[in-house]
Amino acid sequence: MKVLLVDDERLVLERVRGMLDGPGHGYEIAATATNGRSALRLCEELRPSIVIADIRMPVMDGLALIRAAAERELGSVFVIMSAFEDFDCARQAIGLGNVAGYLVKHEMDRSRLLDAMRKAADAWRTEEKRRRTERTGLLKRAFVDGETAALAEGEFRPPYAVALAQEDMPFVPSASPVWGEAGLPASVWPEDADEPDADDPHWTKVGEFVLRPAQLVSVYAQKNNRPVSSRESFRRLAFDLQSRLNGRLNRSVSLFYSFVERDFASLPGALQRVEAAARHAVFCGRGALLCADDLPLAIADPTSRLASRALRPVHPGLAAEAIRQLDAERFESVFNRLFETIVRPIWDLPLLYETVHAVTSAGSELLAARGMAALEPLDPRRFEPVYDIGELRERLRSWIGDIRSSASDRPHLSGKLLKAVRYMQDHFHEDINIEDVAYSLGISASYLHQLFKREMNRTFLDYLTELRIERAKRILDSEDAKMTDVCARVGYRSPQHFSQVFRKVTGLSPHQYRDGAGVR
CATH class of the missing domain: 3.40.50.2300 (Response regulator)
Structure with a gap:
């Protein structure tokens, strides 16, 4: 002290x-x-x-x-x-x-x-505990509502640094990942000890607050109005903060930071930059420690994404078409050009999501057309979790290669059964049964039952359950929807029945699955 x-x-x-x-x-x-x-x-x-x-x-x-x-x-x-x-x-x-x-x-x-x-x-x-609590409230209001005057009149002066620490999470094909409830602690230093950053010669902590369950925002001010050229000193401080969080969580944490050279009114913009960097974590990999000001994010130039989109040399739909036609050479060419466009001149996260969706959808259709079970290649409960865009690229390429090999060894479904499968994919969320599907095809329910057993070696109910549970898992992976909503959206009337079926298929309850049980 x-x-x-x-x-x-x-x-x-x-x-x-x-x-x-x-x-x-x-x-x-x-x-x-x-x-x-x-x-x-x-x-x-x-x-x-x-x-x-x-x-x-x-x-x-x-x-x-x-x-x-x-x-x-x-x-x-x-x-x-x-x-x-x-x-x-x-x-x-x-x-x-x-x-x-x-x-x-x-x-x-x-x-x-x-x-x-x-x-x-x-x-x-x-008194320090009281000040921290007060600062936390002021910081939240400054970032969320723009109420920066109270902070600007206080003891801290610019320049500032904003750091966002984020628990590393596997990539999921959704723009809205669901964060676990454990997440980062509300404070990175013990209640009964001095603030760890207090002895840093260049920076002093203004305060910090939890932005989301797995995201912690810390705000720093430079001491003695030192020149902004001391940014390297902040990187050392950020490295220490990241190391403490890694130790306390016993998990990997990435940290993104941004600098503000003017006043507190500029802090919301800095938060916007570090949030954007955190959303692009898959471009950085695990344990990243990066200045968001230096990253190729569209937020730095709002026109860059529009210009990039207008000049795209290739569209994800072309990759999907090549998959459906089993054209390996064309798929490889389109796939490579897509990922080159995704990473430069800016990190194009929407295009990455579009590409993942197009490739996985086309692959799943190819599997369904052969009566094969659909698999989500980025499901961290079934496969090694993916954190890096390079790993993601190779995972998709390998998955499509396996599908092509499997598809060439298995006959295409008959026209009637293929129509039945497509009908079920479009209507699985409704209260359908084998009679409904058979009627839509103009055949008997008993004949449709025979087609499922002969060509897919499973029953109508087996395949319908598979469709529903797979869709439920995608919702649980990517959304924070209530269980009653999930249940209704995948065709189950009773949450209890949905939970029983989900546990029978996966070995986990829906809540356990959402909370990450089974993730490697």
């Missing part, structure tokens, strides 16, 4: 320093001063937790120092020293509110001093 010593007598400074030295006390003498004016400057620069100050000093006395520190909201707690005859001045100082102890110089010994320091430390921790 940082301590500042202030007295115009050098012997007193050395005496107090000697009493505080020693293992186990946890106090660091950050600096000394011989008058109140110098001490005030050091308080603004070093932000000590505790100041031990004499009352009678030249230039600026102890009372003026305490008042000035309180007016500037520097957060320091004072322990004052005086001669016995200065008790009235000491009583005035105690009445200012940021004084936790009073010591008479000629009576002071190590025991009395350490007791006063413990009380001051407790007072500082209590």
